[in-house]
Amino acid sequence: MPNERFDAVAAAYRDAGRLQARIAFHERFGGDVPDLHRRAWDRIDAPDDARVLEIGVGTGKHWRVNRDRVPPRWRATLTDRSPGMLDEARRALADTLPNASFEVADAMALSFEDASFDLAFAHHMLYHTTDPSVAAAELRRVLRPGSALHALTNGAAHLAEVHALAADVATAWPHVRVDTPDALSFTAENGATCLGAAFDHVERVVFDDALLVNEAEPLADYLASLVYIDDDALHGPVRAWLAAFARERLACGALVVHRACALFIAS
Ligand SMILES: C[S@@+](CC[C@H](N)C(=O)[O-])C[C@H]1O[C@@H](n2cnc3c(N)ncnc32)[C@H](O)[C@@H]1O
Numbered sequence: 052m053p054n055e056r057f058d059a060v061a062a063a064y065r066d067a068g069r070l071q072a073r074i075a076f077h078e079r080f081g082g083d084v085p086d087l088h089r090r091a092w093d094r095i096d097a098p099d100d101a102r103v104l105e106i107g108v109g110t111g112k113h114w115r116v117n118r119d120r121v122p123p124r125w126r127a128t129l130t131d132r133s134p135g136m137l138d139e140a141r142r143a144l145a146d147t148l149p150n151a152s153f154e155v156a157d158a159m160a161l162s163f164e165d166a167s168f169d170l171a172f173a174h175h176m177l178y179h180t181t182d183p184s185v186a187a188a189e190l191r192r193v194l195r196p197g198s199a200l201h202a203l204t205n206g207a208a209h210l211a212e213v214h215a216l217a218a219d220v221a222t223a224w225p226h227v228r229v230d231t232p233d234a235l236s237f238t239a240e241n242g243a244t245c246l247g248a249a250f251d252h253v254e255r256v257v258f259d260d261a262l263l264v265n266e267a268e269p270l271a272d273y274l275a276s277l278v279y280i281d282d283d284a285l286h287g288p289v290r291a292w293l294a295a296f297a298r299e300r301l302a303c304g305a306l307v308v309h310r311a312c313a314l315f316i317a318s
Contacts, residue, residue: 059230060132062279072269076269079269094256100125102167107176158186161189161193167193171198173201178235178237187246204237219296220277228280239257243255257313258312265306268294268297274296
Protein backbone atom coordinates (compact mmCIF):
# COMPACT_ATOMS: atom_id res chain seq x y z
CA MET A 52 0.00 0.00 0.00
CA PRO A 53 1.23 3.56 -0.57
CA ASN A 54 2.88 4.64 2.65
CA GLU A 55 3.39 8.30 3.61
CA ARG A 56 6.69 7.50 5.30
CA PHE A 57 8.01 5.46 2.38
CA ASP A 58 11.35 7.02 1.35
CA ALA A 59 10.93 6.72 -2.42
CA VAL A 60 14.37 8.13 -3.24
CA ALA A 61 16.22 5.80 -0.86
CA ALA A 62 14.22 2.83 -2.17
CA ALA A 63 14.83 3.74 -5.81
CA TYR A 64 18.59 4.00 -5.36
CA ARG A 65 19.29 1.35 -2.70
CA ASP A 66 21.17 -0.44 -5.45
CA ALA A 67 21.76 0.29 -9.15
CA GLY A 68 19.09 -2.03 -10.64
CA ARG A 69 16.26 0.46 -11.21
CA LEU A 70 18.52 3.19 -12.59
CA GLN A 71 20.24 0.68 -14.87
CA ALA A 72 16.86 -0.37 -16.36
CA ARG A 73 16.07 3.30 -17.07
CA ILE A 74 19.48 3.99 -18.61
CA ALA A 75 19.17 0.85 -20.78
CA PHE A 76 15.79 2.08 -22.04
CA HIS A 77 17.31 5.38 -23.23
CA GLU A 78 20.32 3.63 -24.75
CA ARG A 79 18.12 1.09 -26.55
CA PHE A 80 15.77 3.59 -28.18
CA GLY A 81 17.90 6.74 -28.40
CA GLY A 82 18.73 6.05 -32.06
CA ASP A 83 21.42 8.28 -33.55
CA VAL A 84 20.92 11.12 -31.07
CA PRO A 85 24.16 11.55 -29.08
CA ASP A 86 23.88 10.66 -25.42
CA LEU A 87 22.56 13.48 -23.23
CA HIS A 88 25.55 13.34 -20.87
CA ARG A 89 27.84 13.68 -23.90
CA ARG A 90 25.96 16.69 -25.20
CA ALA A 91 26.08 18.26 -21.74
CA TRP A 92 29.84 17.67 -21.51
CA ASP A 93 30.32 19.84 -24.64
CA ARG A 94 29.47 22.86 -22.48
CA ILE A 95 32.22 22.37 -19.88
CA ASP A 96 34.73 25.18 -19.48
CA ALA A 97 37.13 24.33 -16.65
CA PRO A 98 40.90 24.31 -16.01
CA ASP A 99 42.96 21.25 -17.03
CA ASP A 100 43.84 20.64 -13.39
CA ALA A 101 40.38 21.36 -11.98
CA ARG A 102 39.11 19.95 -8.71
CA VAL A 103 35.75 18.53 -9.75
CA LEU A 104 32.82 17.48 -7.56
CA GLU A 105 29.86 15.37 -8.59
CA ILE A 106 26.89 14.90 -6.30
CA GLY A 107 24.45 12.06 -6.95
CA VAL A 108 26.92 10.23 -9.20
CA GLY A 109 24.57 7.25 -9.58
CA THR A 110 26.11 4.56 -11.80
CA GLY A 111 28.80 6.99 -13.02
CA LYS A 112 27.28 7.11 -16.50
CA HIS A 113 28.29 10.74 -16.99
CA TRP A 114 31.95 9.73 -16.78
CA ARG A 115 31.64 6.45 -18.66
CA VAL A 116 30.13 8.01 -21.78
CA ASN A 117 32.75 10.79 -21.73
CA ARG A 118 35.72 8.64 -20.78
CA ASP A 119 37.63 9.64 -23.94
CA ARG A 120 37.67 13.30 -22.96
CA VAL A 121 38.19 13.44 -19.20
CA PRO A 122 41.22 15.74 -18.70
CA PRO A 123 43.91 13.52 -17.13
CA ARG A 124 44.88 16.11 -14.51
CA TRP A 125 41.39 16.61 -13.14
CA ARG A 126 40.98 15.57 -9.50
CA ALA A 127 37.49 14.15 -9.13
CA THR A 128 35.45 13.67 -5.97
CA LEU A 129 32.38 11.59 -6.71
CA THR A 130 29.60 11.39 -4.15
CA ASP A 131 26.15 9.95 -3.63
CA ARG A 132 23.75 9.73 -0.72
CA SER A 133 23.30 6.00 -1.37
CA PRO A 134 26.21 3.72 -0.37
CA GLY A 135 24.83 1.12 -2.82
CA MET A 136 25.01 3.52 -5.76
CA LEU A 137 28.48 4.66 -4.71
CA ASP A 138 29.67 1.02 -4.71
CA GLU A 139 28.34 0.66 -8.26
CA ALA A 140 30.04 3.90 -9.40
CA ARG A 141 33.34 2.87 -7.81
CA ARG A 142 33.16 -0.48 -9.61
CA ALA A 143 32.06 0.99 -12.96
CA LEU A 144 34.68 3.78 -12.95
CA ALA A 145 37.69 1.81 -11.70
CA ASP A 146 39.34 2.05 -15.15
CA THR A 147 37.99 5.45 -16.22
CA LEU A 148 38.87 7.38 -13.06
CA PRO A 149 41.43 5.30 -11.13
CA ASN A 150 42.43 8.27 -8.93
CA ALA A 151 38.96 9.59 -8.08
CA SER A 152 37.79 9.65 -4.49
CA PHE A 153 34.34 8.31 -3.65
CA GLU A 154 32.36 9.56 -0.66
CA VAL A 155 28.87 9.18 0.69
CA ALA A 156 27.45 12.73 0.82
CA ASP A 157 24.04 14.35 1.03
CA ALA A 158 23.66 17.35 -1.29
CA MET A 159 21.72 19.11 1.46
CA ALA A 160 24.73 19.27 3.81
CA LEU A 161 28.12 18.92 2.15
CA SER A 162 31.14 18.39 4.38
CA PHE A 163 33.60 20.08 1.99
CA GLU A 164 35.35 23.38 2.75
CA ASP A 165 34.13 26.59 1.17
CA ALA A 166 35.55 27.34 -2.32
CA SER A 167 37.23 23.96 -2.75
CA PHE A 168 36.08 23.00 -6.29
CA ASP A 169 36.47 24.47 -9.80
CA LEU A 170 33.47 22.63 -11.29
CA ALA A 171 30.49 20.71 -9.91
CA PHE A 172 27.99 18.36 -11.49
CA ALA A 173 24.51 17.65 -10.12
CA HIS A 174 22.90 15.73 -12.97
CA HIS A 175 19.36 14.44 -12.64
CA MET A 176 19.42 14.56 -8.90
CA LEU A 177 18.48 18.01 -7.52
CA TYR A 178 14.80 17.04 -7.93
CA HIS A 179 15.38 14.26 -5.41
CA THR A 180 16.49 16.64 -2.64
CA THR A 181 13.96 17.82 -0.10
CA ASP A 182 14.80 21.45 -0.96
CA PRO A 183 16.85 22.07 -4.15
CA SER A 184 17.52 25.68 -3.14
CA VAL A 185 19.39 24.42 -0.04
CA ALA A 186 21.43 22.02 -2.19
CA ALA A 187 22.12 24.88 -4.65
CA ALA A 188 23.40 27.09 -1.82
CA GLU A 189 25.65 24.26 -0.61
CA LEU A 190 27.03 23.80 -4.14
CA ARG A 191 27.65 27.52 -4.47
CA ARG A 192 29.48 27.49 -1.12
CA VAL A 193 31.89 24.68 -2.07
CA LEU A 194 32.62 26.15 -5.55
CA ARG A 195 35.33 28.76 -6.04
CA PRO A 196 33.82 32.15 -6.98
CA GLY A 197 33.14 32.21 -10.73
CA SER A 198 33.25 28.41 -11.03
CA ALA A 199 30.30 26.60 -12.58
CA LEU A 200 27.67 24.13 -11.49
CA HIS A 201 26.26 21.95 -14.29
CA ALA A 202 22.85 20.45 -13.50
CA LEU A 203 20.76 18.38 -15.89
CA THR A 204 17.09 17.92 -15.15
CA ASN A 205 13.76 16.92 -16.69
CA GLY A 206 10.90 19.06 -17.92
CA ALA A 207 7.21 18.54 -17.27
CA ALA A 208 6.73 16.73 -20.59
CA HIS A 209 9.66 14.34 -20.09
CA LEU A 210 8.58 10.71 -20.76
CA ALA A 211 4.94 11.74 -20.42
CA GLU A 212 3.85 8.76 -22.52
CA VAL A 213 5.62 6.31 -20.19
CA HIS A 214 4.20 8.02 -17.14
CA ALA A 215 0.70 7.69 -18.63
CA LEU A 216 1.32 3.94 -18.85
CA ALA A 217 2.57 3.99 -15.25
CA ALA A 218 -0.75 5.56 -14.25
CA ASP A 219 -2.50 2.58 -15.91
CA VAL A 220 -0.28 0.24 -13.89
CA ALA A 221 -1.28 2.04 -10.68
CA THR A 222 -4.96 1.67 -11.59
CA ALA A 223 -4.59 -2.03 -12.33
CA TRP A 224 -2.54 -2.72 -9.16
CA PRO A 225 -3.91 -0.45 -6.40
CA HIS A 226 -1.97 -2.33 -3.71
CA VAL A 227 1.48 -1.65 -5.10
CA ARG A 228 3.25 1.70 -5.08
CA VAL A 229 3.92 3.21 -8.52
CA ASP A 230 6.22 6.24 -8.74
CA THR A 231 4.96 9.20 -10.70
CA PRO A 232 6.99 12.31 -11.54
CA ASP A 233 4.37 14.64 -9.97
CA ALA A 234 6.57 15.70 -7.13
CA LEU A 235 9.61 16.85 -9.09
CA SER A 236 10.91 19.92 -7.30
CA PHE A 237 13.66 20.99 -9.73
CA THR A 238 12.63 21.02 -13.38
CA ALA A 239 13.55 22.44 -16.77
CA GLU A 240 10.83 25.01 -16.12
CA ASN A 241 11.75 26.24 -12.62
CA GLY A 242 15.48 25.41 -12.45
CA ALA A 243 16.72 28.90 -13.36
CA THR A 244 14.66 30.50 -10.60
CA CYS A 245 15.80 27.92 -8.08
CA LEU A 246 19.51 28.28 -8.90
CA GLY A 247 19.23 32.05 -9.34
CA ALA A 248 18.80 32.47 -5.60
CA ALA A 249 22.33 31.11 -5.01
CA PHE A 250 24.20 31.94 -8.24
CA ASP A 251 24.69 35.24 -10.11
CA HIS A 252 24.38 33.80 -13.63
CA VAL A 253 22.24 30.91 -14.83
CA GLU A 254 22.15 29.67 -18.42
CA ARG A 255 19.60 27.11 -19.65
CA VAL A 256 20.32 24.75 -22.56
CA VAL A 257 17.28 22.78 -23.76
CA PHE A 258 17.57 19.19 -25.04
CA ASP A 259 14.26 17.94 -26.46
CA ASP A 260 13.89 14.84 -28.63
CA ALA A 261 11.93 11.59 -28.83
CA LEU A 262 12.41 7.84 -28.52
CA LEU A 263 10.70 5.34 -30.79
CA VAL A 264 9.90 2.42 -28.48
CA ASN A 265 9.21 -0.78 -30.41
CA GLU A 266 10.25 -3.59 -28.04
CA ALA A 267 8.10 -4.71 -25.15
CA GLU A 268 10.74 -6.06 -22.78
CA PRO A 269 12.70 -2.83 -22.17
CA LEU A 270 9.38 -0.99 -21.78
CA ALA A 271 8.21 -3.55 -19.20
CA ASP A 272 11.59 -3.22 -17.44
CA TYR A 273 11.22 0.57 -17.31
CA LEU A 274 7.72 0.31 -15.88
CA ALA A 275 8.95 -2.28 -13.36
CA SER A 276 11.58 0.24 -12.22
CA LEU A 277 8.71 2.52 -11.13
CA VAL A 278 6.93 -0.18 -9.10
CA TYR A 279 7.54 -1.02 -5.42
CA ILE A 280 6.02 -4.21 -4.03
CA ASP A 281 5.97 -5.09 -0.33
CA ASP A 282 4.22 -8.43 -0.79
CA ASP A 283 6.72 -10.94 -2.23
CA ALA A 284 3.87 -13.07 -3.59
CA LEU A 285 2.93 -10.22 -5.96
CA HIS A 286 6.34 -9.90 -7.66
CA GLY A 287 5.78 -12.67 -10.24
CA PRO A 288 2.19 -11.75 -11.15
CA VAL A 289 2.99 -8.02 -11.46
CA ARG A 290 6.06 -8.71 -13.61
CA ALA A 291 4.07 -11.03 -15.91
CA TRP A 292 1.27 -8.47 -16.13
CA LEU A 293 3.75 -5.72 -17.06
CA ALA A 294 5.25 -7.87 -19.84
CA ALA A 295 1.79 -8.57 -21.30
CA PHE A 296 0.75 -4.93 -20.87
CA ALA A 297 3.84 -3.69 -22.75
CA ARG A 298 3.33 -6.25 -25.54
CA GLU A 299 -0.31 -5.24 -25.89
CA ARG A 300 0.55 -1.54 -25.98
CA LEU A 301 3.08 -2.07 -28.78
CA ALA A 302 0.95 -4.52 -30.76
CA CYS A 303 -0.70 -1.64 -32.60
CA GLY A 304 2.59 0.16 -33.35
CA ALA A 305 5.65 1.77 -31.80
CA LEU A 306 5.24 4.20 -28.94
CA VAL A 307 6.71 7.68 -29.42
CA VAL A 308 8.13 8.87 -26.10
CA HIS A 309 9.13 12.52 -25.82
CA ARG A 310 12.14 13.57 -23.81
CA ALA A 311 12.33 17.10 -22.42
CA CYS A 312 15.53 17.87 -20.54
CA ALA A 313 17.55 20.98 -19.72
CA LEU A 314 21.11 21.64 -18.64
CA PHE A 315 21.57 24.55 -16.24
CA ILE A 316 25.01 26.16 -16.04
CA ALA A 317 25.18 28.35 -12.95
CA SER A 318 28.13 30.44 -11.79
C1 LIG B 1 18.63 9.65 -11.35
S1 LIG B 1 20.10 9.25 -10.48
C2 LIG B 1 21.24 10.23 -11.43
C3 LIG B 1 22.61 9.64 -11.47
C4 LIG B 1 23.63 10.41 -12.31
N1 LIG B 1 23.87 11.74 -11.81
C5 LIG B 1 23.22 10.48 -13.76
O1 LIG B 1 22.94 11.56 -14.27
O2 LIG B 1 23.19 9.41 -14.41
C6 LIG B 1 19.97 10.17 -8.96
C7 LIG B 1 21.10 9.90 -7.96
O3 LIG B 1 21.05 10.90 -6.94
C8 LIG B 1 21.26 10.28 -5.68
N2 LIG B 1 20.66 11.15 -4.66
C9 LIG B 1 19.35 11.32 -4.37
N3 LIG B 1 19.19 12.23 -3.38
C10 LIG B 1 20.43 12.67 -3.06
C11 LIG B 1 20.94 13.60 -2.13
N4 LIG B 1 20.11 14.30 -1.32
N5 LIG B 1 22.27 13.80 -2.06
C12 LIG B 1 23.10 13.12 -2.87
N6 LIG B 1 22.70 12.19 -3.76
C13 LIG B 1 21.38 11.96 -3.87
C14 LIG B 1 20.60 8.92 -5.83
O4 LIG B 1 21.08 8.00 -4.86
C15 LIG B 1 20.97 8.54 -7.26
O5 LIG B 1 22.20 7.85 -7.33
